[in-house]
Amino acid sequence: MRVGWLLVGDERVASSRIQALTIHTELARRGIRSDILSMPRSFDTRLHWKAPRRWLEAIWRRRDVLIFQKVESSRAARLARLSRRMGTRIVFLQADARESPMYALADVVVVSSAELARLLVPLCEARIVVIEDAIDLPRDVEVAPSARTQGLRILWIGGRLNFPALDTLAPVLERPEFADLELITVSDHPEAKVAWSPAAAVREILAADLSLIPCLSSSAARAKSNNRLTVLMGAGLPVIATPIPAYRAIVEPGVTGCLAEGTEEWASSLRALRDPALRRRMGEAARTAAWERYAPNVVADRWEALLQEIVDRRESSARGARHVTG
Numbered sequence: 582m583r584v585g586w587l588l589v590g591d592e593r594v595a596s597s598r599i600q601a602l603t604i605h606t607e608l609a610r611r612g613i614r615s616d617i618l619s620m621p622r623s624f625d626t627r628l629h630w631k632a633p634r635r636w637l638e639a640i641w642r643r644r645d646v647l648i649f650q651k652v653e654s655s656r657a658a659r660l661a662r663l664s665r666r667m668g669t670r671i672v673f674l675q676a677d678a679r680e681s682p683m684y685a686l687a688d689v690v691v692v693s694s695a696e697l698a699r700l701l702v703p704l705c706e707a708r709i710v711v712i713e714d715a716i717d718l719p720r721d722v723e724v725a726p727s728a729r730t731q732g733l734r735i736l737w738i739g740g741r742l743n744f745p746a747l748d749t750l751a752p753v754l755e756r757p758e759f760a761d762l763e764l765i766t767v768s769d770h771p772e773a774k775v776a777w778s779p780a781a782a783v784r785e786i787l788a789a790d791l792s793l794i795p796c797l798s799s800s801a802a803r804a805k806s807n808n809r810l811t812v813l814m815g816a817g818l819p820v821i822a823t824p825i826p827a828y829r830a831i832v833e834p835g836v837t838g839c840l841a842e843g844t845e846e847w848a849s850s851l852r853a854l855r856d857p858a859l860r861r862r863m864g865e866a867a868r869t870a871a872w873e874r875y876a877p878n879v880v881a882d883r884w885e886a887l888l889q890e891i892v893d894r895r896e897s898s899a900r901g902a903r904h905v906t907g
Contacts, residue, residue: 582892584608585644587619587628587660589651594624595740599717599808600674600693601650607881613888616644619652627654643667645892650674653683661686670891673707678804680704688891693806696826700804710887713827714808715880716815716871722783723868724817726861727790731761733855736789736818738782739809741770746795746802746823753847762851765789786816791854795847796823807831811875814838814867819860821850831874837867 586605590597597620608615619628647664649657651674661671665686673687678700684690687707692698698709737747747766754764766773767785775781786792792813796802807827813820814837822828824840832838839850854860873879 583614583644585618587652590624628657646670648672694827697804714806715877718812728857730855733790736792738767744770791819794822811871814871817864817868819863837870
């Protein structure tokens with residue numbers, strides 16, 4: 582099986598790193614001919630190929646499947662069209678509930694949450710498949726729980742677009758009973774305490790006692806994937822999160838994490854997790870659950886099964902066509 586990837590960015594772009602590069606690496610380890618064909622140095626949904634050599638190389642090498650990771654420009658659509666004529670199957674990786682010209686060209690649209698799939702149904706005639714994100718963290722990163730009950734380090738990690746969600750926690754964290762808690766924010770947002778980088782994220786995860794993931798109430802926020810949650814769970818860090826669908830699918834309340842809506846639920850969860858024994862039990866259960874379901878090799882199994890199905894279907898169709906014309 583020969584697979585080609587066209588990405589919106591390099592390893593510094595979270596979606597490219599998590600959804601594409603991690604899976605590409607796992608597939609290549611299995612002997613699958615997986616190639617990165619396009620990878621800009623910063624986020625860019627356009628395909629910039631102009632030289633005829635690049636086009637001919639991509640088309641005539643006849644990959645079985647081309648995967649467009651949010652790449653959806655007019656040039657991308659043209660490449661998809663030409664590749665389809667040569668018998669290549671097209672997969673489009675989508676992360677947002679919006680229209681795209683790639684829906685009309687894709688054999689399969691892959692998304693990372695069931696809620697996003699539901700929102701795309703009215704917009705997309707192509708088959709939609711949910712493959713959740715793999716844990717974006719080395720497996721040997723594991724939190725050593727502290728015995729503290731006071732002065733806990735509370736961690737929030739997220740992109741600048743998610744930063745406003747922290748405002749929803751202000752009424753809780755401003756209460757006198759939580760005045761001893763230290764909130765550490767890791768982000769590319771200018772007001773974050775720690776500038777985001779992979780090394781900074783790992784350092785702060787290992788130093789934290791627990792983590793918070795508040796989410797906005799918009800439909801886009803509810804359609805987010807599980808990756809912010811599973812990276813923290815995977816390190817064995819107890820997490821309190823807004824119960825968006827992707828989080829409800831993995832969190833067993835009180836066992837592998839806490840789900841909270843409204844000021845009182847957030848306050849109650851913070852109060853409970855002052856207990857170091859509970860933090861330890863929850864962190865251990867969270868780590869086990871996350872790696873069982875979202876380890877890169879486990880998620881790559883789902884990708885490999887989908888890609889093989891697509892290729893088998895193409896070959897079956899080709900045999901049928903030869904039989905009819907013969």
